[in-house]
Amino acid sequence: MPQEITCLIADDHEVVREGLRLSLSRAPHIRVVGEASDGSSAIALAERRRPNVVIMDVRMPGMDGLEATKILTEKVPSASVLIFTAYGERSLLGRGLESGAKGYILKEAPHQTLLRAIEKVANGEGYVDPALMPDFLTRDREDMLTVREREILQLLADGMSNADVAAKLFISQETVKSHVRHILAKLEADTRTHAVAIALREAIID
Structure with a gap:
């Protein structure tokens, strides 16, 4: 036994x-x-x-x-x-x-x-x-954020607007919006603030 x-x-x-x-x-x-x-x-x-x-x-x-x-x-x-x-x-x-x-x-x-x-x-x-x-x-493929998405999320957490993020990363605001949409979908978040809260809780960003 x-x-x-x-x-x-x-x-x-x-x-x-x-x-x-x-x-x-x-x-x-x-x-x-x-x-x-x-x-x-x-x-x-x-x-x-x-x-x-x-x-x-x-x-x-x-x-x-x-x-x-x-x-x-x-x-x-x-x-x-x-x-x-x-x-x-x-x-x-x-x-x-x-x-x-x-x-x-x-x-x-x-x-x-x-x-x-x-x-x-x-x-x-x-x-x-x-x-x-x-x-x-x-x-890993679907749920985890890319390096760029984590970078954008960190900047949003720091209080930047889409325009600020676009200027800092030398990309268009449309590209930023597209990244934000992907971030919300992957984290199952309703808003940018919600996404930031989830990412902080999960230690995806600091």
Whole structure:
């Protein structure tokens, strides 16, 4: 029999935690050692119970799963975090990577996929749900800003107008507008201010 793996479940929906606990109870080598309904509780519980794996929901009240993952991986480096996400939240994959998570599993994943993911991350390996792989493979190409786009975003963050940016970079205002449109699309931002806020939060610019 494989070595025992201890798990902590962090999700704000009791029905989800219950379903996970039930699913994992069918695997003799996996033991659930705690449950948390928000990020702060997950960190506190992980510090006490020292689980091998933390199954972390992304959207929770108060501290979200990504912020909790960042802190948890610093405080309890022996615990591997498995991000437990809905398919509609796949745009958060990049942030999950940066937060220190070891793997990603969809809430819709079959039982065997969940077990494989837990075993992999418990072993220190990375794991990505097969259904999310296309997003991972295209992430760098589609989501990341080019050097020029980052440069323009930094100037916008410094308070420059399109005309100022155009003059500084020796390009036309139309070209600046085109770059700004691409930046908004890639960052899924509504306005320039929103794009700057996202870029600062994600440390794309400083």
